[in-house]
Amino acid sequence: MTVNQSEAEERKYLGSMVSRLQKAILLLENKISVTRHEVIEAKKYVWENMAGLDPAERAANRVEISLAIDHGEKAVDKLRRLRKLAEAPYFGRVDFVPDGRSKGDAYYIGVHGFNEEDSQENLIYDWRSPIASMFYDYHVGKAAYSAPAGEVKGEIGLKRQFKIKDRVMEYMIESSLNINDDVLQKELSQTSDEKMKNIVATIQKEQNVIIRNEHSYDLIIQGVAGSGKTSVALHRVAFLLYRFKGTLTSQNILIISPNKVFSNYISNVLPELGEETIMQIGFEELAARELEGVCEFQTFNEQVTELSDYSDDNLIERIKYKSSMDFVHKLDRFAAHVRENDFVPSDLIMGNARISKADILRAYQASGNVPIKQKLEKTASVIAGNARDEDGDKLKPAAVNKIKTAIKKMYKSLNLLTIYKDFYSFIGKPELFKLRKPRRLEFSDVFPLVYLKILVEGAKSFDSVKHLLVDEMQDYTPVHYAVISRLFTCKKTILGDSNQSVNPYSSTSITEIRKVFPEADTVELLKSYRSTIEIIDFARQINPNGKIIPIERHGLLPKIKQSASQDGEWTDVKQAITEFLESENRSLGIVCKTQAQAEQMYKEIKDKHEDIHLLNFSSDQFYEGIMVTSCHMAKGLEFDHVIVPFVDASNYKTEMDRSLLYIACTRAMHVLTLTFQGEQSLFISKIGE
Numbered sequence: 056m057t058v059n060q061s062e063a064e065e066r067k068y069l070g071s072m073v074s075r076l077q078k079a080i081l082l083l084e085n086k087i088s089v090t091r092h093e094v095i096e097a098k099k100y101v102w103e104n105m106a107g108l109d110p111a112e113r114a115a116n117r118v119e120i121s122l123a124i125d126h127g128e129k130a131v132d133k134l135r136r137l138r139k140l141a142e143a144p145y146f147g148r149v150d151f152v153p154d155g156r157s158k159g160d161a162y163y164i165g166v167h168g169f170n171e172e173d174s175q176e177n178l179i180y181d182w183r184s185p186i187a188s189m190f191y192d193y194h195v196g197k198a199a200y201s202a203p204a205g206e207v208k209g210e211i212g213l214k215r216q217f218k219i220k221d222r223v224m225e226y227m228i229e230s231s232l233n234i235n236d237d238v239l240q241k242e243l244s245q246t247s248d249e250k251m252k253n254i255v256a257t258i259q260k261e262q263n264v265i266i267r268n269e270h271s272y273d274l275i276i277q278g279v280a281g282s283g284k285t286s287v288a289l290h291r292v293a294f295l296l297y298r299f300k301g302t303l304t305s306q307n308i309l310i311i312s313p314n315k316v317f318s319n320y321i322s323n324v325l326p327e328l329g330e331e332t333i334m335q336i337g338f339e340e341l342a343a344r345e346l347e348g349v350c351e352f353q354t355f356n357e358q359v360t361e362l363s364d365y366s367d368d369n370l371i372e373r374i375k376y377k378s379s380m381d382f383v384h385k386l387d388r389f390a391a392h393v394r395e396n397d398f399v400p401s402d403l404i405m406g407n408a409r410i411s412k413a414d415i416l417r418a419y420q421a422s423g424n425v426p427i428k429q430k431l432e433k434t435a436s437v438i439a440g441n442a443r444d445e446d447g448d449k450l451k452p453a454a455v456n457k458i459k460t461a462i463k464k465m466y467k468s469l470n471l472l473t474i475y476k477d478f479y480s481f482i483g484k485p486e487l488f489k490l491r492k493p494r495r496l497e498f499s500d501v502f503p504l505v506y507l508k509i510l511v512e513g514a515k516s517f518d519s520v521k522h523l524l525v526d527e528m529q530d531y532t533p534v535h536y537a538v539i540s541r542l543f544t545c546k547k548t549i550l551g552d553s554n555q556s557v558n559p560y561s562s563t564s565i566t567e568i569r570k571v572f573p574e575a576d577t578v579e580l581l582k583s584y585r586s587t588i589e590i591i592d593f594a595r596q597i598n599p600n601g602k603i604i605p606i607e608r609h610g611l612l613p614k615i616k617q618s619a620s621q622d623g624e625w626t627d628v629k630q631a632i633t634e635f636l637e638s639e640n641r642s643l644g645i646v647c648k649t650q651a652q653a654e655q656m657y658k659e660i661k662d663k664h665e666d667i668h669l670l671n672f673s674s675d676q677f678y679e680g681i682m683v684t685s686c687h688m689a690k691g692l693e694f695d696h697v698i699v700p701f702v703d704a705s706n707y708k709t710e711m712d713r714s715l716l717y718i719a720c721t722r723a724m725h726v727l728t729l730t731f732q733g734e735q736s737l738f739i740s741k742i743g744e
């Protein structure tokens with residue numbers, strides 16, 4: 056294989072590829088404009104000849120027009136991809152010779168594939184194609200890939216990485232190692248754009264295994280902070296959309312995300328990869344859908360705020376009790392118990408006919424192991440179907456309805472809140488149920504009630520969803536997962552980090568989640584790509600439990616600034632903002648323990664710079680520049696520079712605070728500054744000793 060050996064040849068080849076892409080763009084633009092013209096003409100024709108066309112002709116015209124529009128839309132999509140490729144056609148190359156052949160080919164790999172209209176020759180391979188997998192999995196030497204016809208073994212003779220921007224090659228690296236560290240280093244040391252970006256050029260081997268996993272039904276990813284869990288999950292979606300084109304579309308994929316800012320933050324990744332963005336929903340929206348008309352409820356954020364403002368042992372006990380798999384089993388046993396015992400039939404008189412309570416009970420018992428409401432419906436329809444009026448005829452609809460109502464009334468109570476309250480008496484712990492206001496639940500009761508509702512009434516499952524992603528899995532309890540498993544029977548990717556819980560009293564480990572999904576495959580990511588070694592070392596001392604391994608990238612040591620007064624601390628924070636403004640960094644997160652502190656901070660500094668944004672739970676956008684927010688909101692996000700204020704002994708003292716501080720510090724990519732006045736928190740006082 057002798058093509059494009061030298062850098063000069065590669066540059067020339069890049070130039071020719073850009074020209075070929077530009078030619079393809081021109082051709083496609085012409086086609087689109089012709090199609091547009093044809094659609095307009097066809098519509099005009101139908102409009103002008105409406106009266107003269109018979110219904111069959113009108114229908115045929117409509118079909119033709121909508122087909123042309125469909126083609127046009129596909130062409131516009133393709134055009135978007137070609138334009139993107141024309142700016143940076145590829146990022147990698149592997150030269151591969153299959154076993155038994157003397158000659159192989161050079162395969163160029165890009166964000167999208169490209170072949171010219173009149174030729175079947177692939178000029179650029181999509182990063183998701185089978186051949187491209189070798190780029191991520193192997194270095195020079197023996198290699199293999201899975202083709203539709205089976206595994207192809209052979210030898211990689213050359214592997215290169217390119218950084219191409221605005222049609223110009225910035226650099227080219229010969230890589231003998233897997234995705235050369237130099238390129239990864241360069242990528243990671245860049246300052247952050249406004250939103251999360253794709254990582255196709257530097258996907259690591261351990262990440263590629265997850266992305267290209269087509270076989271797991273349920274896949275749980277435990278990954279340390281910054282290990283690329285969210286990136287990997289989104290690339291996995293893009294891979295599955297490519298691999299199962301035709302049976303899976305972006306409308307079949309749903310992500311349960313922690314909040315709207317996070318949704319906005321990740322919203323560019325799939326479009327960058329040429330796919331449409333997927334639907335997103337929050338756990339609370341799910342709960343609101345299920346509990347509509349039943350009751351109101353406290354949000355997760357309100358619960359976290361309450362816990363971080365003051366510590367109430369009874370509340371903590373209630374939360375902890377409801378956060379185990381054992382609790383889910385108790386709800387199951389209770390539902391089985393009431394289903395068995397709370398139906399008390401009586402004889403039913405309809406005109407001259409009498410239906411005995413024994414017959415009704417028999418029908419109820421024969422109605423199967425289904426939710427109570429369905430049992431009652433089945434019982435009623437069997438009884439009504441067998442009953443006859445005085446003339447021996449089947450009952451009229453009005454009489455059938457009467458039977459239905461009467462049988463429903465034989466059940467003790469179908470009021471969900473009443474049944475839920477009874478549950479706590481059943482388990483001998485009535486003190487564990489506390490309404491906040493009449494008909495307002497505290498957060499720890501929300502998903503238990505939803506689960507009970509499913510057991511009583513059955514689930515309205517999301518049938519159109521074929522793949523579900525759950526991010527920040529550590530914040531949801533087994534009962535959340537029990538609900539999820541009933542509402543979504545599809546494949547799932549569940550990801551999170553047990554060390555990043557915003558409420559340790561209800562946090563869930565992979566072991567607990569596996570109790571709900573015993574067949575799930577699990578995978579652990581330990582390498583962290585986001586932060587410098589200095590920042591990770593610092594965070595590791597705050598929370599020594601994690602197994603986090605930083606990627607080899609150095610930066611400044613985190614700074615801790617102490618002052619004697621609050622005014623002194625404001626000055627320190629403002630000074631750090633000035634340092635940020637004077638640096639090349641583009642995003643600054645000021646991450647406070649609580650939302651109230653974030654608001655206080657925002658008030659103090661908002662006049663310092665015109666583009667300071669306060670992020671709270673009603674925000675729906677991630678901004679470039681300076682953002683002030685809470686640890687809870689910042690979860691999943693990242694910033695070039697992070698300032699964590701108020702790190703004093705009274706503000707950060709509990710295990711929950713430790714977890715929040717760890718989350719705050721691991722949001723920083725390049726620079727970390729902590730400030731406090733008075734006595735410093737124990738979590739940082741020993742750092743460096």
Ligand SMILES: Nc1ncnc2c1ncn2[C@@H]1O[C@H](COP(=O)(O)OP(=O)(O)OP(=O)(O)O)[C@@H](O)[C@H]1O
Nearest residue numbers: 254257258259280281282283284285286584585691
């Ligand atoms: N292979 C990679 N190449 C380049 N950048 C990467 C790679 N993997 C991860 N990153 C970068 O690391 C950062 C962290 O990624 P991501 O947010 O997906 O991690 P996470 O595990 O979900 O983090 P956290 O749980 O801490 O929120 C992002 O900037 C991402 O682009």
